[in-house]
Amino acid sequence: MRAAPASFRTALVAGASGLVGREILAGLLADRSLAKVHTLGRRELPATHPKLEQHVVDFATLPALPPVDEVYLALGTTIKVAGSQQAFRAVDHDANLAVARAARKAGATRLALVSAMGADARSSIFYNRVKGELEAALAGLGYEALVIARPSMLAGDRQSLGQPVRSGEVLALRVSTALRPLIPANFRSIRAADVAAALLQALPRARGTTVLPSGAMQGASARA
Secondary structure: OOOOOHHHEEEEEEOOOOHHHHHHHHHHHHOOOEEEEEEEEOOOOOOOOOOEEEEEOOHHHOOOOOOOOEEEEOOOOOHHHHOOHHHHHHHHHHHHHHHHHHHHHOOOOEEEEEOOOOOOOOOOOHHHHHHHHHHHHHHOOOOOEEEEEEOOOEEOOOHHHOOOOOHHHHHHHHHHHHOHHHOOHHHOOEEHHHHHHHHHHHHHHOOEEEEEEHHHHOOHHHHO
């Protein structure tokens, strides 16, 4: 299938209210080669833009999606916030996979995912296993290009998004900042803006499956 002409490219973001998702959305809206940007979420975002079209949905019963060329999956939660492993899986695995399947039916050929460092479908760690199972499921959907970002601990202002501060992130960020020169690039905390920029840069020219480790994404927003 031919790529859509630049002036007619359309993109879709699921999870645009999160740390990485909001940065992806901002980058897409600023991209002059995109004609339309759709968002999927459980509530409407406090944002307006001539290219932006918001869709409030229930991810468990997704409607047919509008025609799109590329998709960015940034839906995610924690077991603590979700309340159980089952509820966590419903968001991080099931909802992302449902969007990817629906977007594929709507004509999308390029897919980007915000995953996590350590994602492995065979992992004994539940969190990592769910992330890895999602990556494997997405790889089987027939997209021409799949770009997977595997960030380390994310750095960003969750309070400004109305999200609970994650104590583990706060501690890890303090340690990472203090010992940054001694920590390998893949294990340093990474800015949400860098993860978003890396995906936005990689997806348009990707072929097959590409995995972006955290170290490779460091500083991506400065290179944009």
